[in-house]
Ligand code: G3H
């Protein structure tokens with residue numbers, strides 16, 4: 528693994544992005560990726576919509592891509608952005624970092640931002656691990672996200688069967704003791720494509736905006752992060768089911784709720800599942816309609832186009848991040 532600082536790759540940390548998002552009341556998109564087509568789509572979609580962007584990988588996505596390959600992809604993403612519309616600021620972020628060693632490796636290899644997710648530990652252990660990462664990260668100009676409260680669903684290798692909402696009364700002490708730059712909270716979102724099973728005509732339960740507001744009033748101006756924020760787009764789920772897939776009765780976070788969150792202290796919104804669904808839907812359609820097709824460019828190319836459209840839609844109509852880079 529080559530040691531390099533993120534500035535050598537043309538990346539930025541999240542500080543200025545979040546300051547702007549807080550002041551102008553929008554949320555910076557944080558899209559997960561695992562491969563070249565996903566990364567290209569995210570960067571092209573954000574450059575075309577003049578949106579700052581956080582490109583993020585989980586520990587397992589980093590291993591899948593390859594630890595040496597990944598920084599080159601990030602550097603290429605910076606070049607691609609300026610070729611595709613606007614030289615939008617790009618942060619490379621570790622999503623759900625599970626240990627100090629992983630966070631340190633990422634920082635040493637060119638990440639500009641890391642999450643240390645110790646939310647499933649006791650408050651004291653969460654503070655201790657987060658603090659250790661903050662000390663190392665800040666020494667390298669890298670920003671740190673931590674989490675208080677646990678989301679339902681799978682958090683990388685950590686499985687949380689039930690969520691526990693963030694307790695607002697713990698937030699101020701946590702921020703003070705750790706020096707972290709942003710905080711992921713649990714207010715009713717969850718990871719994955721199967722967030723809610725609804726009866727016909729039923730709506731997903733609303734997010735706990737009362738908790739978000741309580742946190743905002745206790746730590747005004749502090750950047751909050753929302754994980755598990757995919758909407759599980761009906762159009763893509765239906766397309767998957769129409770072309771041989773099977774995703775029964777599933778729903779995500781309604782766009783209206785995300786709009787409201789993005790206009791609050793929420794400065795970063797994490798989206799992974801919706802991107803996976805968009806690509807899978809198109810690939811399934813092509814395989815069903817053209818069973819003889821075997822050139823990856825012929826199905827990954829259209830899948831990439833679908834993801835570009837999804838990114839532009841979210842940036843402009845959900846997160847409000849479009850047009851923020853002048
Ligand atoms: O929150 C986790 C992300 O959605 C990615 O997880 O890359 O380990 O599947 P994964």
Ligand code: 13P
Pocket residue numbers: 559622623717718719720753754755756757758797798799800801
């Ligand atoms: P979704 O599964 O809702 O896309 O959430 C992704 C996420 O929180 C990544 O950290």
Ligand code: ZN
Pocket residue numbers: 622623718754755797
């Ligand atoms: Zn997450």
